[in-house]
Amino acid sequence: MKRADDGSGESLELLLDTICNMFGTIIFVALIAALLALTSSRTVHHSSEDVVASERDRVMTRLRTTADELDLELAKYPAAPDVDVDADAVERTTRALGEIKRRRDLIKQYSSALEISRTNLDLMSEQVGPLREEIERIDAALKTAESASSRKMRTPLERELGLNIFVIVVWQDRLYPVCDWTTRNHDPCERLRQWSARFVVASQCSTPRFQCDMSGLDIERRIMLREGAGIPMESAGALRANGDFTAMLATLDPTKDLIGFMVAPDSFDSFAMVKEEVLRAGFNYNVEPYEARLPLYIDSWVQGISRAQ
Incomplete structure (x- = not known):
């Protein structure tokens, strides 16, 4: 098998097609052999097993040969070049990670503040009753004072x-x-x-x-x-x-x-x-x-x- 100078990708695809066809043929032959072995009589049972074993060995040999050819073909292709890490990309990633950390810290602060607010609300709800009573008492005192001050000032x-x-x-x-x-x-x-x-x-x-x-x-x-x-x-x-x-x-x-x-x-x-x-x-x-x-x-x-x- 020879690879064209200007069509390395196409040659690889042809090689893969050949391998796939070969695997298909092998599987088909194996199925036929299995069916023949199942349908044969007891008198030819041992000979059928020998045939299947022989065919299996032959197929395995062909698979090894094809695998070796595929390794040789893949070795002809150069390895993928190393990707250069862009300095700007590194900086952007660093900034992104820093922003993520900052937002996580903010979330923790907000959660802490929310918990404190809930505690304060609970304390305030406990104080509402006494405050309401105190306000009512002050209102009553103010009404009394207003009543007294609104009287006509006479001797x-x-x-x-x-x-x-x-x-x-x-x-x-x-x-x-x-x-x-x-x-x-x-x-x-x-x-x-x-x-x-x-x-x-x-x-x-x-x-x-x-x-x-x-x-x-x-x-x-x-x-x-x-x-x-x-x-x-x-x-x-x-x-x-x-x-x-x-x-x-x-x-x-x-x-x-x-x-x-x-x-x-x-x-x-x-x-x-x-x-x-x-x-x-x-x-x-x-x-x-x-x-x-x-x-x-x-x-x-x-x-x-x-x-x-």
Whole structure:
């Protein structure tokens, strides 16, 4: 077999075709021999085996010869030239690997930041409840402050002339409403001696001076407090939940009535709590210190204005 000078590729293809045809012929002959061996009788069984063995040896010899020829033919072709590694390609590859590493590092950083964010969100969700309660408390305090600041700024005299004064004595950290206006008398003078039997000893209450006519108002009241029976001022929440306190406020009208506090020296500190609850309920109030000895409370009214004695 000879290779053409200008057609080395074509000669190689012809050689491969020849080898393929030869393999096909060998396989076909082997199949025929096998079929003959299977269909022959027992009398010729040994001779058929000899024929098949002889044919197999012949085919193997031809295969070895063909393989040797193929090796000789392939040896004539030069080896593939070494591929020169381009410096730019190396640099591009290096940059690409560096970019991959950088992005992997970024992914790790993002994953770490995401995990921290999730942890922070969990912590924030745990704090939402207390924060909401604190906001509600602040809102309530702001509403109370706005309610107090939105009232008309009038002097005590102007306020008392415009509203009915409901007197509460603050003594031993207890509240003693001296009157009960559940059933309000239409006569404002008679209302001043509608004693609250729950908090005062009605049988020991009197009005030694009681002038109430067109010429003016001049009333003196002497009221015996029922010691220990007053509404306790333990805390704002307890006061707000106290049935006697809420029932007392229910008998009053913020648009018509003003609460006048007479505060004994032993109850100055606790008075602030009562004041906040009164403001929360929407009432105006005034406050005066009461330094006389209790439980006997004495006051006088001149032209609708109360004065402690």
